[in-house]
Amino acid sequence: MIEFDKVSKVYPNGTVGLRNINLTIQEGELVVIVGLSGAGKSTFLRSINRLTDISEGEIRVNGKSVTRASGSQIRHIRRDIGMIFQSFNLIKRSTVIRNVLSGRVGYHSTLRTMLGWFPKEDVDLSLNALQRVNIREKAYIRADQLSGGQQQRVSIARALAQEARVILADEPVASLDPLTTRQVMDDLKRINRDMNITTVINLHFIDLAREYATRIVGLRAGEVVFDGTPEEATDEAFAEIYGRPVMQDELLGGA
Amino acid sequence: MKTPVSTAPINPAAPDLSPPHKYKQLAGWLVLFAVLIACSIRTDVTPYQLIVGLPQMGSLLQEMFPPDWSYLPTIWGPMMETVQIAILGTTLGGLLAIPVALLCASNLGISRFVSLPARMMLNLIRTIPDLLFAAIFVAVFGIGPFAGMLALVFFSFGLIAKLTFEAIEAIDPGPLEAMSAVGANRMQIIMFGVVPQALPYFMSYLLYTFEVNVRAASVLGLVGAGGIGLLLDRALGLFRYDRASIIVLLTLVIVLVIDYGSTIIRRKLL
Numbered sequence: 001m002i003e004f005d006k007v008s009k010v011y012p013n014g015t016v017g018l019r020n021i022n023l024t025i026q027e028g029e030l031v032v033i034v035g036l037s038g039a040g041k042s043t044f045l046r047s048i049n050r051l052t053d054i055s056e057g058e059i060r061v062n063g064k065s066v067t068r069a070s071g072s073q074i075r076h077i078r079r080d081i082g083m084i085f086q087s088f089n090l091i092k093r094s095t096v097i098r099n100v101l102s103g104r105v106g107y108h109s110t111l112r113t114m115l116g117w118f119p120k121e122d123v124d125l126s127l128n129a130l131q132r133v134n135i136r137e138k139a140y141i142r143a144d145q146l147s148g149g150q151q152q153r154v155s156i157a158r159a160l161a162q163e164a165r166v167i168l169a170d171e172p173v174a175s176l177d178p179l180t181t182r183q184v185m186d187d188l189k190r191i192n193r194d195m196n197i198t199t200v201i202n203l204h205f206i207d208l209a210r211e212y213a214t215r216i217v218g219l220r221a222g223e224v225v226f227d228g229t230p231e232e233a234t235d236e237a238f239a240e241i242y243g244r245p246v247m248q249d250e251l252l253g254g255a
Numbered sequence: 256m257k258t259p260v261s262t263a264p265i266n267p268a269a270p271d272l273s274p275p276h277k278y279k280q281l282a283g284w285l286v287l288f289a290v291l292i293a294c295s296i297r298t299d300v301t302p303y304q305l306i307v308g309l310p311q312m313g314s315l316l317q318e319m320f321p322p323d324w325s326y327l328p329t330i331w332g333p334m335m336e337t338v339q340i341a342i343l344g345t346t347l348g349g350l351l352a353i354p355v356a357l358l359c360a361s362n363l364g365i366s367r368f369v370s371l372p373a374r375m376m377l378n379l380i381r382t383i384p385d386l387l388f389a390a391i392f393v394a395v396f397g398i399g400p401f402a403g404m405l406a407l408v409f410f411s412f413g414l415i416a417k418l419t420f421e422a423i424e425a426i427d428p429g430p431l432e433a434m435s436a437v438g439a440n441r442m443q444i445i446m447f448g449v450v451p452q453a454l455p456y457f458m459s460y461l462l463y464t465f466e467v468n469v470r471a472a473s474v475l476g477l478v479g480a481g482g483i484g485l486l487l488d489r490a491l492g493l494f495r496y497d498r499a500s501i502i503v504l505l506t507l508v509i510v511l512v513i514d515y516g517s518t519i520i521r522r523k524l525l
């Protein structure tokens with residue numbers, strides 16, 4: 001469960017990222033955040049694991065305050081939150097399995113992880129995670145040998161290896177082609193449903209949002225201007241979120 | 256129908272399309288010449304000396320030829336010592352450079368109160384030439400290869416740390432963020448996010464420094480810091496230019512072999 005309690009964020013240059021957000025995301029939901037670029041989608045997502053600090057209010061994940069957590073507490077909270085980035089953010093020169101295992105570092109001592117001594121259970125866990133996203137056979141090759149879609153699946157596997165209870169995905173398909181976009185979204189949806197992992201995804205394709213979300217939240221200028229089911233998110237509702245009619249390039253198409 | 260090429264005068268309001276005048280470039284060259292001539296006059300370094308000295312250079316070359324091949328077995332040992340000094344100095348200097356490079360880099364969340372003094376120290380070390388280091392260490396630790404090795408440790412340390420911290424600052428920040436997001440602490444972020452990205456650069460700089468050090472090590476003997484330089488100094492002192500030339504030739508061969516090898520390895524790394 002993720003709770004936003006009167007959360008605001010103002011950047012040092014005066015830009016408003018978030019404005020008085022009050023929102024509760026229940027366990028197992030697949031929430032898609034939509035809005036124009038600059039509407040605060042990334043800020044919203046990154047404030048959940050405190051990659052971005054908020055200015056006011058409080059955020060709680062599974063009852064624990066992210067906002068008030070100390071350095072080691074925040075590392076513990078982050079351990080349970082997987083994050084998927086638009087640019088994958090893999091360690092390209094390392095093998096796939098090492099990238100997935102890097103999701104386990106929060107569970108072990110610094111020395112042990114520095115030496116790369118991961119227990120056998122961790123290796124099995126990582127291989128299972130790769131199996132779950134259908135790239136088990138790529139485990140021992142370098143990450144930069146994979147296609148974009150495969151690299152994104154490695155980063156999903158990294159989140160699974162973390163045994164995360166929450167997955168945050170910041171524009172996970174923005175650098176992928178339409179076919180691999182669907183594969184990656186299918187993986188995220190399946191994991192959300194099968195493992196009951198709370199999932200929050202930033203997207204700018206509105207048809208994808210309708211297709212995959214259990215709940216859609218629309219942001220405009222840092223404010224929640226829409227919060228409802230995919231059925232409620234009509235073209236008119238999107239026009240309201242965007243402040244203008246929906247345009248063709250906001251549809252992925254080919255459903 | 257073909258359109259006839261217009262011969263009418265160009266519209267006077269059209270922008271000037273001719274290339275800009277080269278006054279600035281010309282002025283630049285003139286200043287450079289003026290500086291060169293001024294320096295030459297002030298230091299009394301003129302082409303005249305070159306012309307006067309040329310015949311002597313010719314006779315020197317004549318004396319160098321043919322090289323004294325029988326001297327080769329004698330210099331082989333000191334030459335190997337030179338290479339060994341370079342290997343030790345480069346490796347130790349490179350190892351010391353790793354933590355300092357990490358402290359100097361501005362993108363790893365190290366406090367400026369640490370990174371700025373560390374950078375200052377690196378700059379200080381790099382202003383001291385290796386021969387001066389060698390002379391100092393000879394005075395402290397006595398004549399011999401240890402002083403030379405130590406000089407190369409300092410020299411390599413300064414060079415590798417500087418190049419490596421700049422490489423670290425240029426790495427992709429994405430993986431570091433991803434490691435923060437999985438709950439890694441700073442050491443784990445460095446091990447998983449920074450090291451894999453910076454290691455190939457570090458290795459490349461290490462090899463490059465080794466090349467430079469082999470050349471540097473062959474003159475360390477001039478100040479008594481071991482290696483082939485001692486024999487070179489002696490040969491020159493005794494006017495045995497045939498021996499000096501075989502030393503130079505052997506050094507050339509060794510340097511070429513090492514350059515070639517390290518170029519191949521570095522190309523594979525990057």
